Amino acid sequence: MQNLKRSSGKTAVIPSFIRKLDIKSRWFTCLIFILISLVIASFYYIHLRTSLISTTSVNHADEAVQLASGETITQNIKLNPASLESISIMFGTNARVNQGTVTVSLSQNDKAIQTWTTDASSLQDNTWHLFVLSTPLSVSDFQDNTFTITIREDYTGNNGIAVWASTHATDASAMQSDKQAFSNQHTLCFSASQRDLTLNRHCKIVFTALFVLLMLMIILRIDERIIMSFLLISLCIVYLHYCPTGMAPDEASHFYRAYEISCGDLLSKHMGTSGVGGNILPTALASYAYPDAVIDLSDVSEFHYGNLSLYAPICYLPQAIGIKIARCFTNHVYMIFLAGRIGNTIAAVLLCLFALYMMPFGRKILFTIMLFPMTLQEMISLSPDSLAISLSFAVTAWVFHLSYRNGPIRKKEIILLTILFFVLSLCKIVYVSLIFLVFLIPAEKAGGKRKSLIMKFGIFIGSGILNLIWLSISTKYLVEFMPGVNTSEQVSYVLHNIRNYYAVVVNTTLTYGEQYISNLIGSQLGALDIQICTLVWVVLLILFLYETLTCHDVPQKIHRYDRITLILIFLLCVALIYTSLYVQWTAFGSNFISGIQGRYFIPVLPLLGIWITFSLSNKEMQEGNTKVYSSYGTWFYIILLTTNGIALNGVISHYL
Numbered sequence: 001m002q003n004l005k006r007s008s009g010k011t012a013v014i015p016s017f018i019r020k021l022d023i024k025s026r027w028f029t030c031l032i033f034i035l036i037s038l039v040i041a042s043f044y045y046i047h048l049r050t051s052l053i054s055t056t057s058v059n060h061a062d063e064a065v066q067l068a069s070g071e072t073i074t075q076n077i078k079l080n081p082a083s084l085e086s087i088s089i090m091f092g093t094n095a096r097v098n099q100g101t102v103t104v105s106l107s108q109n110d111k112a113i114q115t116w117t118t119d120a121s122s123l124q125d126n127t128w129h130l131f132v133l134s135t136p137l138s139v140s141d142f143q144d145n146t147f148t149i150t151i152r153e154d155y156t157g158n159n160g161i162a163v164w165a166s167t168h169a170t171d172a173s174a175m176q177s178d179k180q181a182f183s184n185q186h187t188l189c190f191s192a193s194q195r196d197l198t199l200n201r202h203c204k205i206v207f208t209a210l211f212v213l214l215m216l217m218i219i220l221r222i223d224e225r226i227i228m229s230f231l232l233i234s235l236c237i238v239y240l241h242y243c244p245t246g247m248a249p250d251e252a253s254h255f256y257r258a259y260e261i262s263c264g265d266l267l268s269k270h271m272g273t274s275g276v277g278g279n280i281l282p283t284a285l286a287s288y289a290y291p292d293a294v295i296d297l298s299d300v301s302e303f304h305y306g307n308l309s310l311y312a313p314i315c316y317l318p319q320a321i322g323i324k325i326a327r328c329f330t331n332h333v334y335m336i337f338l339a340g341r342i343g344n345t346i347a348a349v350l351l352c353l354f355a356l357y358m359m360p361f362g363r364k365i366l367f368t369i370m371l372f373p374m375t376l377q378e379m380i381s382l383s384p385d386s387l388a389i390s391l392s393f394a395v396t397a398w399v400f401h402l403s404y405r406n407g408p409i410r411k412k413e414i415i416l417l418t419i420l421f422f423v424l425s426l427c428k429i430v431y432v433s434l435i436f437l438v439f440l441i442p443a444e445k446a447g448g449k450r451k452s453l454i455m456k457f458g459i460f461i462g463s464g465i466l467n468l469i470w471l472s473i474s475t476k477y478l479v480e481f482m483p484g485v486n487t488s489e490q491v492s493y494v495l496h497n498i499r500n501y502y503a504v505v506v507n508t509t510l511t512y513g514e515q516y517i518s519n520l521i522g523s524q525l526g527a528l529d530i531q532i533c534t535l536v537w538v539v540l541l542i543l544f545l546y547e548t549l550t551c552h553d554v555p556q557k558i559h560r561y562d563r564i565t566l567i568l569i570f571l572l573c574v575a576l577i578y579t580s581l582y583v584q585w586t587a588f589g590s591n592f593i594s595g596i597q598g599r600y601f602i603p604v605l606p607l608l609g610i611w612i613t614f615s616l617s618n619k620e621m622q623e624g625n626t627k628v629y630s631s632y633g634t635w636f637y638i639i640l641l642t643t644n645g646i647a648l649n650g651v652i653s654h655y656l
Contacts, residue, residue, distance in 0.1 A: 030219060037638045041211050044645040045204070047533065051649040052200050053085060054656035056192045059166035061126075064092040065186065066162045069100070072152045073163070075188035079145050082194040084137040086130055087149065090189045092162035093125040100155025104131055108147050113137060120153065120161055128191070136195065149190060164189040196656065203652070207645050210234055214637055228356050228367050231637060235371065235644055236345055240380040242648055244655055245289050245337050248381035249527045249597075253305040255288060255382050256281060258319035258340050262327065268309035268477060271302055277309025277477040278302060288337040295331040307584075309477040312426040312470045315384035318347035337382075344386050348379040351390035355397035360404050361554050364547045364636065365609040366393060371640045372540060373522030373532065373647040374599050385599065388427040392434060392603035395420045399437045400610075402445060403562075404555050409445050418459050425463035426470055430576040431603055435463045436569050440562055478584075490583040505578050508593045517541065520598030520605070525651055528597070532650040536643045543639060548609045554617045566611040573604045 056079075067073070089104065098120040105115040116131045123129060139145055153161055165186045210231075217227050246252050260268065260279045268277035283301040287293035313320075322343020326336045352370055359366055369375060370393065378385045398417060402409050409417075417438070425432055438459050443452035478487070494501045509516075521537040521544075524530060577600050578593055585595035 033219070033635075034215065037211075037215055037635060040635055040638050040642050041207075043535075044207055044642045044649075047646045047649055048200060048203060048207075051653045052203070052656065053193050053195050053653065054082075056194070058191045059187055059189050061090055061164040061189045062167045063165050063186070064126075064162040065165050067151070067153045067160050069153060069155050069160060072150060073188075074151075075149045075190065077147050077149060077190065077192065079139045079147060079192060080194060081140040081145065083197050084133060084139060085193040085195055086132040087193075088128045088130050088191045089149075089151070090126065090128050090164040091123045092164060093120075093123055094162070095125050096159065097121050098123070098155065098159045098161050100153055100159070102161065103150075103152045103154075105150045106131075106133075106137075106147060107150065108142060108144065113147070120155060120159075123161060126164070138197065139194070140197070149188065151188075199652065199656075203645075203649070206238060207641075210238075210641060211638070214641060218637065224363070225356055227637060228363070229353055231641065232352060232356075232367075232370060233349060235376055235641075236349055236380055238648065239376045240341060240345055242652055243377065243380060245334065245341075247526050247651070248377055248383050250308065251382050252286075252288065253308050254316075254319070254384065255337055255340060256285060256303045256305050257308045257311065258316040258382055259285060259323055259336070261313050261316045262320040262323040266313040267473070268305070270477070271304050275477075276304050276306050278304040278306075284333050288333045291332065291334045293333045295333060295336075307477070310474040311384050311428075312474070314423060314426050315387055315428075318343045318387065319382050322346075340382050341380060344382055345380045348386045348390040351387075351394040352379075355390075355393040358394075358401040359397040360401055362548075362551050362606075362610050362613055363553075365544070365551060365613065366397065366606050368540070368544045368547055368640070369393075369602065369605050369609070371644060372520070372602070373525060373536065373644060374520060375522075375602055376644065377522070377525050378599060378602075384427065385602075388424075388431060389602050391420065391424050391427060392431060393606065395424055395434060395437060396606050396610075399440055403441045403559065408447060409441070414446075414455055418462070421459050421463050422466055425467045429467060429471065430580050430600070431573060432463070432467055433569050433572040433576060434604070435460055436565065436572075440559065440565055442559060485584065485586065486588050487583050490586070490588055493588070494579060494582065501582075504582070504591060504593060505575075507591055508578070508596070511592060512596065516596065516598040516601065518598065520601055522647055525647065526654065530651055530654045532647050536647050539639065539643055543636070544609070547636075548612045549616060551613045552617070554613055558614050558617060563611060563614050566607050566614070570604050570607045570611065573607075574601065577601065 065073075087104075087106065091102075100120045102118045102120050102123065103115065104118070106113045114133055114137075118129070151163060165188055167186060214227070214231065217230065246255075248254075256279070257268070259281060265279060269279050270276070271278035279302075280300050281303045282295045282297060283299045284293050284295045285303070286301075319340040320343075322339040322341070323336055325343075326339030330336065355366060356363060356370075375389060378389060380386075398420060402413060402417065421435055421438065424434060438456045441452070441456070443449045446452035446455050518524075518537045519528065521540050523532055523534065523537040525532055577596065581595040582593045586593050
């Protein structure tokens with residue numbers, strides 16, 4: 001809907017060619033929109049059918065138990081109240097092709113549920129064989145959750161198969177046989193795949209409710225900023241609910257640092273002989289994932305969180321406020337952890353909403369980045385990246401708002417701009433280059449050349465001084481704990497061998513560039529250990545590129561140096577990210593830079609998108625001849641909702 005004209009700058013209006021359509025044509029257009037939206041949403045429902053499946057733990061295979069022809073063995077198993085999809089059994093064939101048949105059946109109280117007959121020659125040696133139920137079994141429909149697996153082989157000659165068993169399992173009953181006497185310690189090696197029906201139903205209800213509300217808002221032509229706000233807040237709440245504690249990278253350590261600050265210790269202590277950053281905190285903090293764990297102030301331990309002590313206290317202010325409030329009402333670590341998350345999420349959402357309402361153009365570009373699964377994961381975590389990302393969005397939007405709106409900048413707006421830049425300068429040193437955005441504001445907006453220079457250099461110098469002050473403090477916590485790292489030598493190498501260092505940067509980008517892009521969007525969530533469906537990040541990348549390349553709500557007149565300034569700021573920030581990780585995380589002399597993660601580039605990605613939009617702007621795009629939206633004809637929001645739903649399915653499935 002970004003190409004729609006707006007009445008009073010707020011509510012989207014149907015384009016003239018749509019207004020000329022009769023009522024029947026409008027209803028037909030609306031119907032087409034609904035049908036295509038349902039097709040898009042169906043990807044989520046189908047993915048839900050194949051996800052949220054857990055597999056019971058597998059016993060260690062200790063011994064292969066040979067089966068005699070006609071012999072029957074049984075194993076009792078207990079299943080959780082869920083939907084049983086399949087069972088797997090590990091067979092041994094003595095590295096030969098066996099003749100005969102193997103019959104496996106599942107029953108309860110001598111009542112057969114399903115029987116499978118398999119040709120013994122199809123079994124692989126020491127390999128799991130899958131037996132899928134024709135109809136998923138709802139365990140909750142049975143009074144007893146104990147079932148029986150029966151295995152029988154029929155063959156002639158001396159070529160029988162074996163089943164693998166464990167002699168160390170203590171959580172399952174022993175195998176029983178009608179011919180052989182098994183030890184009571186023999187337990188069949190099997191696994192069962194089950195679907196949590198309650199969780200499946202809950203996810204379906206939540207997605208359907210959001211989908212219906214979103215479609216209604218689009219059909220009723222609600223202001224797109226309200227639609228964006230609704231979707232952003234809803235997805236943050238859903239991510240907050242489904243993402244378990246400690247899921248994000250280093251989230252446990254971020255919790256300790258935020259807790260430390262909530263106690264009034266703005267600076268970490270030096271722990272141990274190495275002087276690594278940390279503090280003496282309640283031992284129970286390490287049990288943040290357990291709802292019953294409570295804080296005992298008399299039971300304390302040393303907590304080390306190394307490089308996190310390098311972060312300025314203000315980076316943890318939202319988390320610390322949430323933790324401080326929670327500590328006034330509870331001593332349960334789990335609740336305190338969640339309170340820190342909620343505080344961080346509220347701050348991030350407010351800054352993102354501010355950015356969405358202030359951004360004068362390219363709003364969909366910014367919103368697409370906000371709804372990357374990786375962005376949402378960071379925003380609902382305890383990571384200070386949440387503040388860095390959302391604050392960078394707010395600063396970018398506020399600068400463009402002041403730069404391209406009509407009228408001069410007021411004093412209170414300059415104060416807000418200064419505060420935003422000062423806080424941003426303390427978030428991460430690699431994002432200090434965003435301060436140069438202040439130079440996008442035309443001199444006449446600030447009351448003339450002289451006042452403009454005073455304002456810009458005042459903000460620039462003030463931010464730089466704050467950054468240097470904290471840098472002088474934080475370097476005391478800089479401990480080289482990565483093998484082969486020598487910070488001083490590597491800084492000297494970069495300064496004196498620019499050409500060779502550039503080759504290292506190029507090699508790293510060519511080798512890992514695709515990984516950075518996919519991870520930036522969310523191909524791997526958690527601590528990069530949760531693999532998300534490839535289609536999610538590919539679709540979101542295409543959506544981002546599409547909105548960037550076809551955006552045409554750009555200003556009629558782009559300021560002279562904006563294009564070059566934007567790309568230089570972007571490249572400078574990328575260079576700082578590469579270099580900081582080279583001198584702190586990479587072994588000296590390496591041909592590749594270690595430690596780079598795609599999420600580090602999220603704060604500056606909007607600059608790249610706007611630069612592309614500015615560079616491609618032309619008369620045809622200004623007039624809107626290349627792309628036409630109607631409130632019935634855009635599936636932008638439906639795609640964002642569906643892809644995030646599929647991403648969350650992957651997260652939930654990982655922890656089942």
